[in-house]
Amino acid sequence: MAIDPIALNRMCLRAAAAxxxxxxAIRAWAGAIGDAFGAARVVLWLSAPASSAVxxxxxxxxxxxxxxxxxxxxxxxxxxxxxVRPRPVLLTLTMPGGIVPIDPDLxxxxxxxxxxxxxxxxxxxxxxxxxxxxxAVDDGVLIVxxxxxxxxxxxxxxxxxxxxxxxxxxxLPPPLDRPGVVGPLRAAIGRSLASGQAExxxxxxxRADGDAGIARLDISCLAPSGLFAGGWMAVLRDPExxxxxxxxxxxxxxxxxxxxxxxxxxxxIYDEHNLRLLSVNEAMxxxxxxDAHTLLGMSLLDLRPAEDVPAxxxxxxxxxxxxEVSGPWRHRAANGDTFHVEIVTHRLEWEGxxxxxxxxxxxxxxxxxxxxxxxRQADSDRLLRVQSAILDSIPAVVWLLDAAxxxxxxxxxxxxLAADLGDTAPEIRIGQDFRGRRDGFGGxxxxxxxxxxxxxxxSLPAGMVQAVLSVLSGQKSEASHDFPVMVGTATRWFQxxxxxxxxxxxxxxxxxxxSIDISAMxxxxxxxxxxxxxxxxxxxxxxxxxxxxxxxxxxxxxxxxGFADVIxxxxxxxxxxxxxxxxxxxxxVAGRHLLQVIDGLLDLANIETGSLIPDRQPxxxxxxxxxxxxxxxxxxxxxxxxxxxLTQGSAAMEADPRLLSRMVQALIDNAARxxxxxxxxxxxxxxxxxxxxxxxxxxxxxxxxxxxxxxxTEPFATPSGDVRTATSGVGLGLPLAxxxxxxxxxxxxxxxxxxxxxxGETGLAVRVVLPRHPGT
Numbered sequence: 001m002a003i004d005p006i007a008l009n010r011m012c013l014r015a016a017a018a019x020x021x022x023x024x025a026i027r028a029w030a031g032a033i034g035d036a037f038g039a040a041r042v043v044l045w046l047s048a049p050a051s052s053a054v055x056x057x058x059x060x061x062x063x064x065x066x067x068x069x070x071x072x073x074x075x076x077x078x079x080x081x082x083x084v085r086p087r088p089v090l091l092t093l094t095m096p097g098g099i100v101p102i103d104p105d106l107x108x109x110x111x112x113x114x115x116x117x118x119x120x121x122x123x124x125x126x127x128x129x130x131x132x133x134x135x136a137v138d139d140g141v142l143i144v145x146x147x148x149x150x151x152x153x154x155x156x157x158x159x160x161x162x163x164x165x166x167x168x169x170x171x172l173p174p175p176l177d178r179p180g181v182v183g184p185l186r187a188a189i190g191r192s193l194a195s196g197q198a199e200x201x202x203x204x205x206x207r208a209d210g211d212a213g214i215a216r217l218d219i220s221c222l223a224p225s226g227l228f229a230g231g232w233m234a235v236l237r238d239p240e241x242x243x244x245x246x247x248x249x250x251x252x253x254x255x256x257x258x259x260x261x262x263x264x265x266x267x268x269i270y271d272e273h274n275l276r277l278l279s280v281n282e283a284m285x286x287x288x289x290x291d292a293h294t295l296l297g298m299s300l301l302d303l304r305p306a307e308d309v310p311a312x313x314x315x316x317x318x319x320x321x322x323x324e325v326s327g328p329w330r331h332r333a334a335n336g337d338t339f340h341v342e343i344v345t346h347r348l349e350w351e352g353x354x355x356x357x358x359x360x361x362x363x364x365x366x367x368x369x370x371x372x373x374x375x376r377q378a379d380s381d382r383l384l385r386v387q388s389a390i391l392d393s394i395p396a397v398v399w400l401l402d403a404a405x406x407x408x409x410x411x412x413x414x415x416x417l418a419a420d421l422g423d424t425a426p427e428i429r430i431g432q433d434f435r436g437r438r439d440g441f442g443g444x445x446x447x448x449x450x451x452x453x454x455x456x457x458x459s460l461p462a463g464m465v466q467a468v469l470s471v472l473s474g475q476k477s478e479a480s481h482d483f484p485v486m487v488g489t490a491t492r493w494f495q496x497x498x499x500x501x502x503x504x505x506x507x508x509x510x511x512x513x514x515s516i517d518i519s520a521m522x523x524x525x526x527x528x529x530x531x532x533x534x535x536x537x538x539x540x541x542x543x544x545x546x547x548x549x550x551x552x553x554x555x556x557x558x559x560x561x562g563f564a565d566v567i568x569x570x571x572x573x574x575x576x577x578x579x580x581x582x583x584x585x586x587x588x589v590a591g592r593h594l595l596q597v598i599d600g601l602l603d604l605a606n607i608e609t610g611s612l613i614p615d616r617q618p619x620x621x622x623x624x625x626x627x628x629x630x631x632x633x634x635x636x637x638x639x640x641x642x643x644x645x646l647t648q649g650s651a652a653m654e655a656d657p658r659l660l661s662r663m664v665q666a667l668i669d670n671a672a673r674x675x676x677x678x679x680x681x682x683x684x685x686x687x688x689x690x691x692x693x694x695x696x697x698x699x700x701x702x703x704x705x706x707x708x709x710x711x712x713t714e715p716f717a718t719p720s721g722d723v724r725t726a727t728s729g730v731g732l733g734l735p736l737a738x739x740x741x742x743x744x745x746x747x748x749x750x751x752x753x754x755x756x757x758x759x760g761e762t763g764l765a766v767r768v769v770l771p772r773h774p775g776t
Contacts, residue, residue, distance in 0.1 A: 289334030649687030
């Protein structure tokens with residue numbers, strides 16, 4: 001199965017954000033991964049040091065787990081190592097099917113998300129430890145969030161055990177919820193806000209035994225910090241003292257010591273005036289690498305790099321609140337290593353001195369993660385700038401779409417075209433569907449339904465929409481569509497090409513839509529089409545003219561030939577002068593030659609117009625060839641050539657006898673015309689093949705250059721190019737023979753015998769290949 005990294009990141013982040021706390025968030029996060037991968041079980045193991053056991057953070061089972069079984073029963077376990085600090089976490093997926101490949105970038109993103117959740121869990125644990133420490137001291141501590149500071153409370157950040165029971169985030173706990181307390185309390189908050197110092201206020205505190213006491217509170221204003229919107233802190237002082245108070249104080253001291261010394265968070269107490277360390281816990285000794293004796297001889301500034309001391313002194317000189325959270329700060333260990341911490345401080349009295357209780361929370365990993373995120377964001381911004389520059393340099397209109405069809409980017413060429421189109425421009429916006437909708441394919445848009453029910457934005461061509469959808473849906477890898485657009489009073493043509501963008505698994509991940517202005521090309525195409533139409537019309541007119549002229553010439557020419565034959569044959573009586581009879585013979589020969597040329601022109605015109613259709617019937621090709629050879633006797637005698645005819649096999653076939661006779665006569669006449677004076681024209685009819693009949697006509701003339709053979713079958717072509725010789729003829733013999741052969745489903749082939757290695761023989765060999773039964 002293919003995992004969409006963006007969808008999985010969103011699913012995990014939303015699941016974690018919707019949870020009630022960090023502990024619930026990590027389980028919801030694991031469940032989101034299990035649902036995305038279709039896993040039956042997801043387990044998070046915190047890898048342990050060599051001396052400790054492996055710790056299970058989360059064991060989540062999905063609906064697929066109800067079927068039972070494990071990896072031995074058809075399920076597989078896939079283990080992914082997440083680089084989380086302070087120790088890596090192993091993500092185990094129990095999959096019903098095979099291993100699912102996971103992209104390394106997706107693994108890095110999951111590790112970053114888990115790091116944030118684990119940091120939150122650690123922050124919750126530190127907050128609980130600090131709350132326990134505050135409960136252990138004599139004084140009660142109440143931290144209230146309010147904005148403005150002297151306005152109504154919006155919630156409780158912390159209420160120690162000294163105050164009456166209060167539900168989470170209630171307005172104020174007893175005794176501050178009594179009537180008449182709000183006025184003095186707000187007045188004290190206002191004074192503290194103005195002076196920057198703690199202000200004391202005394203309020204009536206009814207006891208459970210019916211007696212009434214006085215509760216004295218020190219009020220200090222707190223500035224906003226991080227997610228804390230600002231507010232105030234109340235420190236409740238013990239009003240009674242005495243033996244019970246001392247015993248309680250001693251018990252609290254012991255509890256504080258226990259919490260302080262055993263706290264895993266580095267903590268210390270320093271003198272507020274000279275900044276010397278007065279007490280350190282074991283966690284600080286371990287973290288900073290000094291022994292306790294050395295630490296107690298050091299100053300608070302000795303824990304900081306020298307370059308950070310001026311900033312520390314500036315903060316210490318302006319500190320006015322009893323409780324503060326500050327950072328990030330850099331601290332230095334005994335070995336010279338530096339790490340980032342967040343500092344929480346609280347004013348207290350220690351052995352008769354004004355002192356500061358400090359807790360240092362290591363946020364090095366968080367700062368590193370933030371630095372990596374900032375670097376990635378910078379790289380992403382840089383790539384976006386490069387992408388925008390590349391897109392803007394393209395003269396064509398370009399849109400980038402995501403897998404849902406939403407517009408991710410567009411270039412300046414589109415904005416220029418939209419400005420030219422004015423009110424008729426499609427409503428294309430970044431983050432919306434390319435058809436003008438708000439939420440991709442399923443969003444609600446304001447377009448008009450096009451063909452097939454496809455909704456299109458205003459003036460966006462339906463064919464273009466169909467092309468984009470066919471690519472986004474994976475039906476095609478590329479599609480294009482041409483369409484005209486009215487820009488002012490002019491029509492411009494555009495060609496839109498849609499190219500699919502696929503992910504590593506080959507699944508559709510979006511598309512690039514590029515629209516090129518092809519108006520000039522369209523105009524050229526229209527011009528070419530108009531020229532073609534004119535050429536076709538001119539050719540048709542030429543063919544029609546030739547047909548009409550041929551008919552007009554045949555009638556008087558037949559009369560000339562007929563009268564010449566009458567005179568030559570002395571049909572009406574003897575001719576007085578013998579020379580006149582010879583002249584009549586010449587007129588008859590010339591007339592018949594001219595009639596043959598006219599018939600060729602007429603056939604050529606009919607072939608070009610498609611009106612010459614063969615009248616196929618069973619014929620004997622050998623007999624047709626023999627009759628055509630006999631009809632060419634005059635031409636052979638005129639050129640002093642003799643004919644050699646040979647027939648092999650059966651030459652029975654279906655053909656138009658008139659067209660075949662004209663074809664053979666034209667080829668024999670051409671061979672006699674271009675052969676050697678007194679030479680031989682050889683004609684071979686080969687009927688040995690059951691499917692085809694071959695006619696070979698070979699002369700013994702000088703031959704024709706190989707590069708000119710192809711052009712000889714075009715009308716009016718001559719062997720010597722543009723120069724027409726006495727023996728070249730009109731140039732219709734070979735073209736008409738080729739057309740006659742093609743009308744019968746055959747072909748005509750030309751071979752120069754000398755160029756083909758004819759053993760010293762010269763001349764042109766013409767082969768006609770005719771199917772016995774055309775169309776089969």
